Amino acid sequence: MSFTTAGSRWSDVWLTATARGISMCGDFLAATALALALQAAGASGLAVSGLLLAATLPLVVLAPLTGRLADRADSRTLLVTAGLAQVAVCSLLAFVDHPALIIGLVALLACGLAVTQPCLAALLPTMVRAADLPRASAINQTASSLGALAGPVLAGLLVGQFGTRVPLLIDAASYLALVAVGLLLRTRRGGRRVATPTSGPDRAPAWRLRRDPLLLAVVTSTAAVITAVGGINVIEVFFIRETLGGSSTTYGLVGAAWMAGMLPGSWLCARLAHRLTDDAALVYGVLVTLGGICLTVLVAAAVPTAALLVPLWLVAGAANGGENVFANLLTARRVPEASRGRAYALYGAAVQGGSMGGYLIGGALLALLSPRPLIAGAGAAGLVAVVAFVPVVVRSARRARATGTPSGTGEPAGDTADAGLATPAPAR
Missing domain, CATH: 1.20.1250.20 (MFS general substrate transporter like domains)
Structure with a gap:
């Protein structure tokens, strides 16, 4: 690592x-x-x-x-x-x-x-x-x-x-x-790295996402939750402008509030990440922040005016910023340096694929239902997805601890020169 x-x-x-x-x-x-x-x-x-x-x-x-x-x-x-x-x-x-x-x-x-x-x-x-x-x-x-x-x-x-x-x-x-x-x-990085052995006992196994239960749980749970709530990007313009009677200015402020919330959220969670010495704790952090996003979306379905979405979206944005920090740090800890580009690309593909699914689902359902129940349904579906992944994450954490693998390579924790980076020092 x-x-x-x-x-x-x-x-x-x-x-x-x-x-x-x-x-x-x-x-x-x-x-x-x-x-x-x-x-x-x-x-x-x-x-x-x-x-x-x-x-x-x-x-x-x-x-x-x-x-x-x-x-x-x-x-x-x-x-x-x-x-x-x-x-x-x-x-x-x-x-x-x-x-x-x-x-x-x-x-x-x-x-x-x-x-x-x-x-x-x-x-x-x-x-x-x-x-x-x-x-x-x-x-x-x-x-x-x-x-x-x-x-x-x-x-x-x-x-x-x-x-x-x-x-x-x-x-x-x-x-x-x-x-x-x-x-x-x-x-x-890349291009001119020192050659690694291609065979023999010193050759590290190639990194595979499916071999890392913790990182796989993060990728799949994030994709599932984003698929569930991603439709709000399509629905919210109709929710704000038609259901709540908000102006175009209000719509712009609501959209900006989510991004603004990501700023304090990322910094607060970065400070917390210093204290999380167990990789499984980072995965739980991802689940908690994803759950916070979904809960906020669910509450947003009940607001009587568009202006109340601003503070709610600030909270959701803060959770989103924290989730990004936890997921990025987990990937950096658990993936060998030579494979990080592929790992980040796969994680990005999961996020974007979930967003695409959300766009399609939200657009299709708008032809059948009004925006308010769709917002509520998106938040509820996201919470169900988070809850469903809790036992998966618990089992993955136990498996990772039992096998002593700090990364998805299958390498025992005590057998690699970089193992100390996978289990951070108390100063973190």
Whole structure:
């Protein structure tokens, strides 16, 4: 479970966080601008759904390939090449207006994200000491949340003044941040690692997700819960605007509240993660935060006014930020360094796949039911999924302790040089 053995490279952490914040701002800026463009052009709801799926599907389908690529190719080469490709695609996107072309180019952009996302995620644990990873994760989560908050606001201002072209060109420029990070980071992985034995007793077994009961429980439970509650992303606009009679401004504030809540949630859980010396405790943390999200969604179904959704979404966002920190830290602890790109890609695919399932379920049910019972049903279904996974997690924790495997490699805890990193020191 290789972390850096020297001091943490905080300059690299801040560089990565800055690039993530800028690119996240550009992504949300472009997504908002494109949705407005399709609506203004008279496109159907199917076209808007196609836009969402085009931005998500490549991250799911390409995960096995891009995860291996992130582990085997030089991280600098990947970030620079993918960043330049995204600059070119997004620049072209600014000059097309046919819905089919827009959706196709968005899918190409998502292919680039499928490469850079696991690459950056796998780099982070290599930049810092094991004890500093929760703080580094919180810094990156903060930057992403700030970018996601700023993007829609800028889109609203820029689209009204200049149309969609200027926001899309700004998004294209934002991808240059990935190129800059690829060139400036001192931390690198992939490409030129020292060769490991291919046979014999010193060769470590290849990492497989199914061999790690704790990490597998996190991936499957997260995907199940997101599938259950992900439909609220489709439903909430109708719930706020039609059922609760909220204004478009209120709708924007509610959406921003979730992202704003992620900031304190990620930092609070990062402080808590320092004290969790057992990997199973991190898995329980994931379940608790997922349960908090679902419970908040269930309560939201009963609100009489849209304004009351703001504090509820702040709480849900805080739980979401905490879940991200726990899951990222667990992955970094339990996955060998050489396989982290693939692990983060698989986790991202589970999250995005759950989101896609939620979009489809929510959109289909809206044709049959009103928004309020659908919001309640989503929260309840999510809670059922969390409760159903509790015994699975308990059994997985017992199995992991009984076999003494700190990672999914099947290696006994006392037989590897990095075993101490899998069971953190009390200073964590």
